Amino acid sequence: xxxxxxVVGADAAGMSAAHQAxxxxxxxxxxxxxxxxxxxxxxxxxxxxxxxxxxxDVGGPDDLVARTAEEHRRAGIDLRLRTEAVxxxxxxxxxxxxxxxxxxxxxxxxxxLATGAADIRPDWSCGMPGVLxxxxxxxxxxxxxxxxxxxxxxxxxxxxxxGGYIGVEAAESFARRGLETTLVTRGVExxxxxxxxxxxxxxxxxxxxxxxxxxxxxEVDGLDHGPHGQVGAACLGGExxxxxxxxxxxxxxxxxxxxxxxxxxxxxxxGLVPDDRQRLADGVWAAGDCCEVWDRVLGQHWFTPLAxxxxxxxxxxxxxxxxGSARFAGSVGTAITRTGxxxxxxxxxxxxxxxKVGLDADVVTIDSTTTAGYMPQARPMTVQVLGxxxxxxxxxxxxxxxxxxxxxxxxxxxxxxxxxxxxxxxAADLAYAPPFSSTLDPVQVACRKLAERL
Amino acid sequence: xxxxxxVVGADAAGMSAAHQAxxxxxxxxxxxxxxxxxxxxxxxxxxxxxxxxxxxDVGGPDDLVARTAEEHRRAGIDLRLRTEAVxxxxxxxxxxxxxxxxxxxxxxxxxxLATGAADIRPDWSCGMPGVLxxxxxxxxxxxxxxxxxxxxxxxxxxxxxxGGYIGVEAAESFARRGLETTLVTRGVExxxxxxxxxxxxxxxxxxxxxxxxxxxxxEVDGLDHGPHGQVGAACLGGExxxxxxxxxxxxxxxxxxxxxxxxxxxxxxxGLVPDDRQRLADGVWAAGDCCEVWDRVLGQHWFTPLAxxxxxxxxxxxxxxxxGSARFAGSVGTAITRTGxxxxxxxxxxxxxxxKVGLDADVVTIDSTTTAGYMPQARPMTVQVLGxxxxxxxxxxxxxxxxxxxxxxxxxxxxxxxxxxxxxxxAADLAYAPPFSSTLDPVQVACRKLAERL
Numbered sequence: 001x002x003x004x005x006x007v008v009g010a011d012a013a014g015m016s017a018a019h020q021a022x023x024x025x026x027x028x029x030x031x032x033x034x035x036x037x038x039x040x041x042x043x044x045x046x047x048x049x050x051x052x053x054x055x056x057d058v059g060g061p062d063d064l065v066a067r068t069a070e071e072h073r074r075a076g077i078d079l080r081l082r083t084e085a086v087x088x089x090x091x092x093x094x095x096x097x098x099x100x101x102x103x104x105x106x107x108x109x110x111x112x113l114a115t116g117a118a119d120i121r122p123d124w125s126c127g128m129p130g131v132l133x134x135x136x137x138x139x140x141x142x143x144x145x146x147x148x149x150x151x152x153x154x155x156x157x158x159x160x161x162x163g164g165y166i167g168v169e170a171a172e173s174f175a176r177r178g179l180e181t182t183l184v185t186r187g188v189e190x191x192x193x194x195x196x197x198x199x200x201x202x203x204x205x206x207x208x209x210x211x212x213x214x215x216x217x218x219e220v221d222g223l224d225h226g227p228h229g230q231v232g233a234a235c236l237g238g239e240x241x242x243x244x245x246x247x248x249x250x251x252x253x254x255x256x257x258x259x260x261x262x263x264x265x266x267x268x269x270x271g272l273v274p275d276d277r278q279r280l281a282d283g284v285w286a287a288g289d290c291c292e293v294w295d296r297v298l299g300q301h302w303f304t305p306l307a308x309x310x311x312x313x314x315x316x317x318x319x320x321x322x323x324g325s326a327r328f329a330g331s332v333g334t335a336i337t338r339t340g341x342x343x344x345x346x347x348x349x350x351x352x353x354x355x356k357v358g359l360d361a362d363v364v365t366i367d368s369t370t371t372a373g374y375m376p377q378a379r380p381m382t383v384q385v386l387g388x389x390x391x392x393x394x395x396x397x398x399x400x401x402x403x404x405x406x407x408x409x410x411x412x413x414x415x416x417x418x419x420x421x422x423x424x425x426x427a428a429d430l431a432y433a434p435p436f437s438s439t440l441d442p443v444q445v446a447c448r449k450l451a452e453r454l
Numbered sequence: 455x456x457x458x459x460x461v462v463g464a465d466a467a468g469m470s471a472a473h474q475a476x477x478x479x480x481x482x483x484x485x486x487x488x489x490x491x492x493x494x495x496x497x498x499x500x501x502x503x504x505x506x507x508x509x510x511d512v513g514g515p516d517d518l519v520a521r522t523a524e525e526h527r528r529a530g531i532d533l534r535l536r537t538e539a540v541x542x543x544x545x546x547x548x549x550x551x552x553x554x555x556x557x558x559x560x561x562x563x564x565x566x567l568a569t570g571a572a573d574i575r576p577d578w579s580c581g582m583p584g585v586l587x588x589x590x591x592x593x594x595x596x597x598x599x600x601x602x603x604x605x606x607x608x609x610x611x612x613x614x615x616x617g618g619y620i621g622v623e624a625a626e627s628f629a630r631r632g633l634e635t636t637l638v639t640r641g642v643e644x645x646x647x648x649x650x651x652x653x654x655x656x657x658x659x660x661x662x663x664x665x666x667x668x669x670x671x672x673e674v675d676g677l678d679h680g681p682h683g684q685v686g687a688a689c690l691g692g693e694x695x696x697x698x699x700x701x702x703x704x705x706x707x708x709x710x711x712x713x714x715x716x717x718x719x720x721x722x723x724x725g726l727v728p729d730d731r732q733r734l735a736d737g738v739w740a741a742g743d744c745c746e747v748w749d750r751v752l753g754q755h756w757f758t759p760l761a762x763x764x765x766x767x768x769x770x771x772x773x774x775x776x777x778g779s780a781r782f783a784g785s786v787g788t789a790i791t792r793t794g795x796x797x798x799x800x801x802x803x804x805x806x807x808x809x810k811v812g813l814d815a816d817v818v819t820i821d822s823t824t825t826a827g828y829m830p831q832a833r834p835m836t837v838q839v840l841g842x843x844x845x846x847x848x849x850x851x852x853x854x855x856x857x858x859x860x861x862x863x864x865x866x867x868x869x870x871x872x873x874x875x876x877x878x879x880x881a882a883d884l885a886y887a888p889p890f891s892s893t894l895d896p897v898q899v900a901c902r903k904l905a906e907r908l
Contacts, residue, residue: 012893049828049888063828165887307893308886329881336885345885374503374517407858407891410865410884417882418872427783428871430864431790431799432762433619434503437861439466439761 002033005321006095006108008085008258010038011045012307013288014114015067016314017278017321018077024322032322034076035106037083037097042137043069048307050140051169054147055176061137085115088262093283110283110321113259113272114314117252117289117305122161124222130155130230131223131246134170146245147177151230155244156180159234161220162249163190165337168203170247171212172339182213182243184236189216194335195398196350198365199384202400203344210340252305254290267292269303276327278317285321287313294330297348297395297416298357304331332416333396336406341379343406347413348396351386360389364450368442370404372434381405383446385412385422392421392454397443404436411443422447422454456487459775460549460562461531462539462712464492465499466761467742468568469521470768471732471775472531478776486776488530489560491537491551496591497523502761504594505620508601509627515591539569542716547737564737564775567713567726568768571706571743571759576615578676584609584684585677585700588624600699601631605684609698610634613688615674616703617644619791622657624701625666626793636667636697638690643670648789649852650804652819653838656854657798664794706759708744721746723757730781732771739775741767748784751802751849751870752811758785786870787850790860795833797860801867802850805840814843818904822896824858826888835859837900839866839876846875846908851897858890865897876901876908 005021007014018034025032036043044067052058072079083099094105119133130146133139147155158174160167163185171183183190189200190207204214218237223246226232234241254271256264264280267273271292274280278287289305291313309331319326336345354361363386369378379402386395397412399405415425426447432439440448459475461468472488479486490497498521506512526533537553548559573587584600587593601609612628614621617639625637637644643654644661658668672691677700680686688695708725710718718734721727725746728734732741743759745767763785773780790799808815817840823832833856840849851866853859869879880901886893894902 046826046828046888046893048886048893049826052829052888057830058828306886308883311893312881329878330883332883334883334885336887336890338887338889343890347883347885372500372503374500374512375506376511403857404861406887407861407885408864410862410895411868413884414865414868414872414879414882417878418868418874420872424783424871425868427766429762429784429786429788429801429867431788431801431861431867432502432760433790433792433860434500434506435792435860436790436797439500439502439765441864 002031003109004033004035004107005110005112006106007034007036007112007114008095009114009116009288010036010043010072010079011114011116011288013310013314014112015044015072016311017112017114017287017318018072019075020315020318021322022076024319024324028323030323033078035078035080036072037080037085039082039084040136040138041081043067043072043079045137047135050134051173053140054134054143054170055173061140064137085258088258090262090281090284108283110285112317112321113280113284113286113290114288115255115258115290118255119248120251120253121248122220122250124220125246125248128223128225128231130244131248133248134166135252153228153230153244157242157244158182158247159184159241159243159245160247160249162251163187163192163216164194164249164251165191165335167247167249168207168339169337170249171207172210175211181211182215182241183207184215184218184220186219187216190214191344194346195344196352196384199382199398199400202382203339203342206340206342252289254303254305256290259286267301269301271303273301277320278313278328279320285317287317294328295333296330297332302331304333306335332413334409334413336409338406341402342400343403344400345406345409346398347409348394348416349386350396354386354395359395361386361395362389362450362453364446364453366442366446366449368438368445370402371436372438375434377435379403381442383442385446385450387422387450387454389454392423392451394420394422394425394447408441408443411441421451423451426451456485457563458487458489458561459564459566460560461488461490461566461568462549463568463570463742464490464497464526464533465568465570465742467764467768468566469498469526470765471566471568471741471772472526473529474769474772475776476530478773478778482777484777487532489532489534490526491534491539491549493536493538494590494592495535497521497526497533499591501589504588505623505627507594508588508597508624509630515594518591539712542712544716544735544738562737564739566771566775567734567738567740567744568742569709569712569744572709573702574705574707575702576674576704578674579700579702582677582679582685584698585702587702588620589706607682607684607698611696611698612636612701613638613695613697614701614703616705617641617646617670618703618705619645619648619789621701621703622661622793623791624703625661626664629665635665636669636695637661638669638672638674640673641670644668645798648800649798650806650838653836653852653854656836657793657796660794660796706743708757708759710744713740721755723755725757727755731774732767732782733774739771741771748782749787750784751786756785758787760789786867788863788867790863792860795856796854797857798854799860799863800850800852801863802848802870803840804850808840808849813849815840815849816843816904816907818900818907820896820900820903822892822899824856825890826892829888831889833857835896837896839900839904841876841904841908843908846877846905848874848876848879848901862895862897865895877905880905
């Protein structure tokens with residue numbers, strides 16, 4: 001009899017795992033059956049692409065789907081959409097699911113929890129028409145309808161609540177779509193949980209240059225209805241602002257109810273904490289945004305709900321579930337976005353975090369250009385690098401600047417990945433030609449200056 | 455009495471060394487005097503920027519000068535332009551120089567040879583008006599005059615001889631300046647000594663798309679005069695082609711006459727071979743294009759005359775000459791250029807080289823896009839990676855594609871620098887957002903596919 005794997009959640013982590021498990025099983029000769037249950041009607045789509053759909057860069061939802069339900073089924077996965085996993089019984093080895101045909105108990109040999117993350121919904125955001133998150137395909141479709149004016153009113157003023165990546169990207173989407181847009185964040189600057197404030201200030205400038213009003217250090221006190229029943233105003237730090245739509249992007253938390261209901265523990269940051277094979281308990285596996293991720297620089301687990309980790313961890317789980325052997329190598333905290341005409345990227349620790357975890361660190365920030373300074377396409381670029389005194393170890397870095405800035409963070413990410421010193425990075429043989437860089441890449445100039453201080 | 459350092463050659467390597475020596479000496483308390491002699495009238499300029507001056511991207515030669523002679527002198531360097539070093543006497547510790555005030559013998563405690571490289575000038579290229587290299591500031595100025603028509607004729611047809619980086623960049627400059635341009639190379643494709651032929655074919659396509667005629671596998675048999683005494687035709691593989699100007703870019707060799715005249719040895723590739731402190735013999739140091747460079751992947755010295763190595767090695771020499779301690783960490787063979795709308799980059803070994811040095815290697819080439827495929831700015835990108843069977847060690851990689859392709863080579867360069875396996879690179883935490891990459895960066899997709907084969 002075939003071994004049965006039940007995958008709960010059919011997005012990045014779950015479906016990477018399902019396909020990789022089947023692929024590996026074919027190689028190892030393991031007789032495997034895969035059932036995947038998914039609450040929504042969408043599978044394997046790029047949630048990161050939603051802001052670009054809202055902005056009008058991407059034609060429609062189909063463009064964002066990496067693999068359709070039909071493609072998953074053709075690959076041999078028993079995929080059940082609009083199906084909620086309501087109970088996990090580890091003693092019996094069953095998942096109880098509720099779908100359009102009622103409730104069913106599915107037995108498993110292994111279960112993979114890929115239940116993702118859920119939006120944090122502040123009280124003021126609940127039940128008010130015109131107030132939505134922007135994190136799922138259904139959210140994206142709802143925003144399209146709202147912005148197209150299917151409710152009878154075409155909104156003109158957007159408020160985005162939250163200064164994280166989704167908030168910043170949503171604000172830009174609305175502005176590019178022609179809405180008068182305000183971003184409000186309780187942080188001292190946008191992306192304050194990701195960037196040093198000095199770098200966050202550059203992001204604020206980029207947002208403002210893109211026509212977005214940025215209000216920092218402020219929370220939403222409440223919302224008021226407008227004349228049509230939709231949201232009409234927001235109270236921000238005691239001040240009333242007229243708004244037609246509100247995007248809520250104040251963060252997510254790991255969706256772990258099914259796991260905790262079965263008595264499985266969560267980590268310090270509220271996520272599941274599988275081992276590096278993605279195994280949580282006997283026959284129980286987990287991957288994706290419902291999990292914490294091992295941070296190689298911090299040396300501890302951290303809640304980093306990103307597609308990159310989800311697909312990699314899902315694949316690792318799949319390999320192991322198919323009878324192979326793989327380990328998830330963890331994260332170094334890399335992230336990137338584009339805001340207006342600024343690339344924004346980061347990896348590793350922030351200066352403030354280093355102090356918190358007891359590392360003796362020093363930081364250097366330089367202003368440079370994306371190409372040789374004399375080239376017409378040269379744009380300003382700011383680079384910050386962080387290293388450890390004594391050892392010289394690279395601890396992190398951030399970049400904000402024009403086109404060509406963002407993916408330079410990968411040099412620092414690779415340096416962190418390999419455990420290099422800032423001196424190593426400064427000495428590395430990176431690519432130089434005038435359309436791409438100064439002779440010594442600015443990332444290396446920053447590392448060299450830092451090396452002289454450590 | 456101050457210790458005297460004589461620097462021969464006042465470009466990237468020489469002047470990096472001179473400044474770093476003075477800086478280090480101030481720190482170490484070493485009493486140092488620096489004399490620098492330079493044959494031309496230019497110091498510390500970006501030779502790599504010359505094609506962009508010819509193309510009209512860069513306003514004038516001043517833009518290409520990183521530091522003027524006056525700035526060097528203000529930093530305390532006794533800089534002598536239009537001064538040729540004609541003899542090096544190691545027994546006496548003197549350099550004989552010939553300048554506008556006649557000959558002089560300068561005593562030294564240390565001498566740094568930074569004499570650079572010289573163009574290879576085939577017989578057919580000598581003495582024919584309208585036939586020039588494009589490698590020095592003086593060449594650049596001569597090309598400006600020629601293309602502006604100061605000889606009375608504005609040239610319309612350019613022939614570029616040589617399919618290396620300078621040849622490819624020169625061809626594009628001429629084409630962008632409106633000349634009917636032909637590139638001829640004896641290689642099977644452009645950049646054949648740098649790229650796998652399959653990748654070189656993409657460069658040829660980019661050149662052709664930019665309006666350049668590319669003739670491969672062909673040498674110049676000879677040139678003929680035109681009606682005005684200038685070059686008028688070129689015989690290429692037995693066929694006569696009308697041309698008005700010819701750029702000669704068939705390569706360079708290390709300029710080592712001064713060194714060999716003093717009995718110093720050269721390496722297998724014709725360059726000086728200093729140790730990793732850039733020391734060649736007692737009191738004799740060398741850096742820059744006159745030297746071979748330690749290739750960490752090949753495990754041998756190689757002739758890689760690039761500005762990146764010159765400035766780094768010069769700085770290492772300067773640190774040691776100023777009483778500090780530094781070592782040059784070598785090269786992994788990274789290079790980059792832009793051709794038409796294609797970024798072209800490479801690092802490490804080519805498949806053909808791996809075979810030659812006895813490595814058992816395998817290669818994977820993938821076609822991908824520069825951003826998430828659904829973004830409007832997505833452009834095709836081809837990635838080739840090479841790894842060693844058994845160990846899984848990354849050996850090299852090449853990329854050709856649209857904007858955003860080129861600097862991705864730095865991920866592979868960092869992988870080579872740190873001695874990572876292709877599996878390590880595939881697992882690394884690189885930056886992803888739709889405007890920058892697919893979820894797993896295409897460089898990692900290629901590494902993952904290769905890892906499965908090794």
